[in-house]
Structures are given as structure tokens and as C-alpha cells.
Amino acid sequence: xxxxxxxxxxxxxxxxxxxxxxxxxxxNHEYMSWYRQDPGLGLRQIYYSxxxxxxxxxxxxxxxxxxxxxxxxxxxxxxxxxxNQTSLYFCASSLMRGRSPGFITDTQYFGPGTRLTxx
Amino acid sequence: AQKVTQAQTEIxxxxxxxxxxxxxxxxxxxxxYLFWYKQPPSGELVFLIRRNSFDEQNEIxxxxxxxxxxxxxxxxxxxxxxxxxxxxxxxxxxxxxxSSYKLIFGSGTRLLVRP
Numbered sequence: 001x002x003x004x005x006x007x008x009x010x011x012x013x014x015x016x017x018x019x020x021x022x023x024x025x026x027x028n029h030e031y032m033s034w035y036r037q038d039p040g041l042g043l044r045q046i047y048y049s050x051x052x053x054x055x056x057x058x059x060x061x062x063x064x065x066x067x068x069x070x071x072x073x074x075x076x077x078x079x080x081x082x083x084n085q086t087s088l089y090f091c092a093s094s095l096m097r098g099r100s101p102g103f104i105t106d107t108q109y110f111g112p113g114t115r116l117t118x119x
Numbered sequence: 120a121q122k123v124t125q126a127q128t129e130i131x132x133x134x135x136x137x138x139x140x141x142x143x144x145x146x147x148x149x150x151x152y153l154f155w156y157k158q159p160p161s162g163e164l165v166f167l168i169r170r171n172s173f174d175e176q177n178e179i180x181x182x183x184x185x186x187x188x189x190x191x192x193x194x195x196x197x198x199x200x201x202x203x204x205x206x207x208x209x210x211x212x213x214x215x216x217x218s219s220y221k222l223i224f225g226s227g228t229r230l231l232v233r234p
Binding site for chain 2 (some may be wrong): 031033034040042043045050056058059062088090092094107108109110111112113115
């Protein structure tokens with residue numbers, strides 16, 4: 001079954017304790033992205049990646065790191081979590097079509113979400 | 120600037136009623152892509168439809184239909200004969216065509232279908 005998986009689905013942690021949220025897709029998608037969803041602010045992009053070893057900042061990258069060592073995985077790392085990072089996190093992936101600079105992404109499919117609480 | 124507006128914050132209907140969710144977008148691009156996603160109470164984001172700016176044909180999928188009108192920059196979503204399982208938050212989104220390829224989401228419309 002084609003899917004995007006995230007782990008853990010729920011996490012409660014304390015300020016400053018490093019954590020990693022994993023994201024994996026089995027669709028051979030080039031493009032992957034992390035969003036956070038907050039009440040009143042909607043979904044905002046944190047980081048994205050257009051292929052292995054190619055990552056870039058989205059709108060709200062502060063306090064987060066990512067890596068893309070394999071095509072299927074795109075973990076989100078919080079080195080020193082703070083309460084303002086309490087949120088619902090989504091990983092998304094999609095195909096890329098065309099050639100640079102005319103790339104276009106296909107439909108972005110989302111993982112089930114990770115609800116993170118930082119105390 | 121790219122922007123998506125969903126003016127209806129919450130809609131409540133009785134089962135079997137038809138309901139239309141509004142979406143108005145702003146973009147300077149001539150080529151763009153619009154989406155609808157559903158977020159049920161369980162929290163996941165479920166893809167419903169994708170539409171590109173060159174295809175203004177309306178689409179119907181079962182009880183769901185979409186009306187895309189470039190002249191009014193609208194991409195409205197209608198559920199016919201609503202059911203309790205349609206209760207969810209529905210998001211309209213616009214694909215940002217720069218290097219980030221991020222989705223610009225509207226604020227969402229919470230639909231409650233009462234039995």
C-alpha cells in the first residue's frame with residue numbers, strides 16, 4: 001500500500017530533550033516536506049527536500065533540523081525542544097516532474113500526523 | 120501574493136442536506152494548482168482533488184463536486200446529500216510555484232453534519 005508513515009504518532013516530552021520524528025514514504029517520491037499545524041495559523045512549511053542530500057528551509061525552520069540521506073526517509077529533528085514547538089506535525093511527499101528550473105510537484109500526500117507536546 | 124481564503128469558519132447541516140464550501144484564491148501565476156483536503160476528527164489529511172489552472176471543467180466524484188471559476192478566482196466544493204461521516208475540517212490549498220513547492224492552505228472550514 002502506497003503511504004507516508006510517521007513515528008511516533010503522539011509524543012509528550014520536556015524542554016531541552018532532543019527528539020526525532022521519523023517520516024518514511026514507499027512511493028519513490030523525490031519531494032518531501034514537513035509542515036506544522038497550529039490553531040489559527042493553519043499549516044506552515046518547516047523544511048522541504050527535493051531529493052537526496054538536497055534540503056532547504058521553509059517558512060518556520062527555527063529550532064528544527066532535517067536530513068535526507070535516503071530517498072524514502074526525511075526525519076525531523078528537534079535538538080532542544082521548547083513549549084512553542086507544541087504542535088501537530090505532518091510529513092508530505094510527492095513526485096517531481098519536469099526538469100530544473102521547470103520542476104512541478106505532483107499531489108502532496110500526507111502522513112497521519114504527529115502530535116507533539118513539549119512541557 | 121499567494122493567498123487562500125475560506126470565509127466560512129464553521130457550517131452545520133442536517134444529514135441529507137447539500138452543502139457548499141467556498142474557496143477564493145489569489146495568485147499572480149498563470150499556471151497554478153489547487154487542492155482540497157479533508158481532515159476528519161482523527162487528524163490525518165486526506166487528499167480529495169487537484170485542479171490545474173488550465174482545466175476549468177467541473178468535476179464530480181460520487182456525492183462530491185467541484186466548481187472551478189477562474190473569472191472569480193474560486194474553487195468551491197459541494198457535498199450532495201451530506202452524511203455524518205462527512206463531518207470534518209476541509210482545507211483548500213494553492214501550490215506555491217517557487218522553489219519550495221509548498222502548499223498555501225486556507226484556514227479551513229469545519230463541517231458538522233448532524234443526524
